[in-house]
Amino acid sequence: MSTPSADLPIDETSRARLAADGLRLRIVDGTDAAEYEGWFLAETRGFHNARPSAEVIAERQRNLGPDRRLVGVYDDTAGIPEQPVATTICWPADLTVPGLRAVPAWAVSGVTVAQTHRRRGIARALLEAELRTARALDLPVAMLTVSESTIYSRFGFSPAALARDVTVSTRRVRWTGPTAQGQVRLVTPEQLREDGLAIVERVRLARPGQISYSGHLWTRQLGLSAGDPSAPKLQTIRYDDADGTPQGFAVYEITEDPSDFADHRLAVKTLVAATTDAYAGLWRYLLEVDLVSTVTAHLRPVDEPLRWMIDDFRAVRVSEFDHLWVRVLDVPAALTARTYGAAGRLVIAINDPLGFAAGTWALDVGDTGEATVTATDDPADVSMSVNALGALYLGGVPASTLVAAGGLAGDAERLDRMFRAPVEPYLSIWF
Ligand SMILES: CC(=O)SCCNC(=O)CCNC(=O)[C@H](O)C(C)(C)COP(=O)(O)OP(=O)(O)OC[C@H]1O[C@@H](n2cnc3c(N)ncnc32)[C@H](O)[C@@H]1OP(=O)(O)O
Numbered sequence: 001m002s003t004p005s006a007d008l009p010i011d012e013t014s015r016a017r018l019a020a021d022g023l024r025l026r027i028v029d030g031t032d033a034a035e036y037e038g039w040f041l042a043e044t045r046g047f048h049n050a051r052p053s054a055e056v057i058a059e060r061q062r063n064l065g066p067d068r069r070l071v072g073v074y075d076d077t078a079g080i081p082e083q084p085v086a087t088t089i090c091w092p093a094d095l096t097v098p099g100l101r102a103v104p105a106w107a108v109s110g111v112t113v114a115q116t117h118r119r120r121g122i123a124r125a126l127l128e129a130e131l132r133t134a135r136a137l138d139l140p141v142a143m144l145t146v147s148e149s150t151i152y153s154r155f156g157f158s159p160a161a162l163a164r165d166v167t168v169s170t171r172r173v174r175w176t177g178p179t180a181q182g183q184v185r186l187v188t189p190e191q192l193r194e195d196g197l198a199i200v201e202r203v204r205l206a207r208p209g210q211i212s213y214s215g216h217l218w219t220r221q222l223g224l225s226a227g228d229p230s231a232p233k234l235q236t237i238r239y240d241d242a243d244g245t246p247q248g249f250a251v252y253e254i255t256e257d258p259s260d261f262a263d264h265r266l267a268v269k270t271l272v273a274a275t276t277d278a279y280a281g282l283w284r285y286l287l288e289v290d291l292v293s294t295v296t297a298h299l300r301p302v303d304e305p306l307r308w309m310i311d312d313f314r315a316v317r318v319s320e321f322d323h324l325w326v327r328v329l330d331v332p333a334a335l336t337a338r339t340y341g342a343a344g345r346l347v348i349a350i351n352d353p354l355g356f357a358a359g360t361w362a363l364d365v366g367d368t369g370e371a372t373v374t375a376t377d378d379p380a381d382v383s384m385s386v387n388a389l390g391a392l393y394l395g396g397v398p399a400s401t402l403v404a405a406g407g408l409a410g411d412a413e414r415l416d417r418m419f420r421a422p423v424e425p426y427l428s429i430w431f
Pocket residue numbers: 046047108109110111112113114117118119120121122123124125144145146147148150151154
């Protein structure tokens with residue numbers, strides 16, 4: 001444990017609150033095999049997953065990375081006292097913001113509380129501790145992807161990047177999009193281990209909402225993590241441009257319909273394209289796989305151009321959901337990290353029950369779109385909850401929507417001119 005995020009002492013407020021309830025909140029040493037195993041088994045159980053094998057536990061520990069901060073809540077009277085009754089795992093990651101640059105953010109994950117200890121305020125103690133930890137680490141923003149959308153708004157988080165699942169009825173599809181100039185190649189997952197991650201990294205700054213990642217979050221997409229039951233079914237393709245440079249890849253799985261061999265389903269797990277040419281080449285390949293009648297793709301951007309590249313718009317059905325949730329902790333640092341679409345001065349009053357972002361702030365945007373932010377006593381032009389600020393932050397949620405929903409009061413049109421991003425935010429993974 002050598003990085004600042006892992007070394008920072010445990011949050012004293014939450015430690016004391018849980019200690020009053022007979023519980024021990026502490027940092028878990030991820031380098032200690034027994035300690036890690038207890039933590040990992042608790043986290044796995046918390047998500048109702050199968051008990052992992054020794055090989056899986058060892059691999060996950062090896063891939064942990066030095067910046068991971070593991071936290072556990074221990075109850076010495078619990079049935080398995082070496083396993084925490086609650087867990088979190090957090091780390092700093094770069095979050096792309098409008099202006100195609102990144103802000104350092106606290107990624108919060110692995111939030112579980114054992115069934116035996118639920119609804120006693122343990123998750124609240126953990127979440128509030130993580131928000132204070134992020135501030136102590138000078139991280140202006142916290143972020144998470146969620147199992148349930150009912151939990152995190154009370155901590156100031158809001159959906160900032162939505163995503164879509166798409167289902168394509170391939171029999172109705174004739175490709176009308178561009179003809180890709182390069183080639184789709186069948187490759188092994190191993191061949192994508194480095195090339196694929198290099199492409200992910202190349203496109204990361206092109207979209208607000210994308211985050212930096214590697215390790216297990218990457219290898220699991222290729223089925224390269226130990227004990228992955230879906231691995232044998234995964235197929236991997238790479239798109240190389242006319243010069244032979246890899247520009248995209250996809251990972252998919254085909255499920256047979258035993259009653260009709262021409263009715264298979266193809267599920268796209270991942271599709272990453274660095275160029276429009278690669279995008280067209282990969283999608284066309286996937287839509288034209290023989291014996292397949294339905295193609296599904298999980299976690300796609302809300303502005304996916306696919307429907308415009310086939311002759312039957314209604315052959316593609318979409319369903320939209322919240323994906324990346326964002327929580328602003330440090331208003332000046334967060335708001336100056338991104339750029340804006342219109343110059344001007346806007347005084348924003350922010351209501352934050354947890355205090356981090358509360359106050360009245362003057363946002364001064366220059367002609368280049370760069371901003372300065374200062375605390376002010378001037379009257380506010382707009383007022384909003386910290387949740388509304390999180391929703392606006394990546395430029396994907398219209399201010400008019402938030403005005404209608406009641407989280408924001410003020411000139412929505414002006415806010416949109418400043419805050420809306422020219423490209424829709426999107427995060428292509430769960431974390
Ligand atoms: C980023 C991530 O890791 S997402 C993964 C979240 N984890 C899971 O879904 C795993 C299964 N669930 C669990 O482990 C637990 O039920 C948790 C972590 C969701 C909640 O833990 P608990 O300790 O029971 O929550 P806690 O008692 O602290 O409640 C905190 C607040 O959230 C509310 N809350 C907790 N769980 C839920 C829920 N599932 N739905 C709605 N509200 C909830 C509580 O009512 C409480 O509200 P209040 O403080 O405003 O009165």
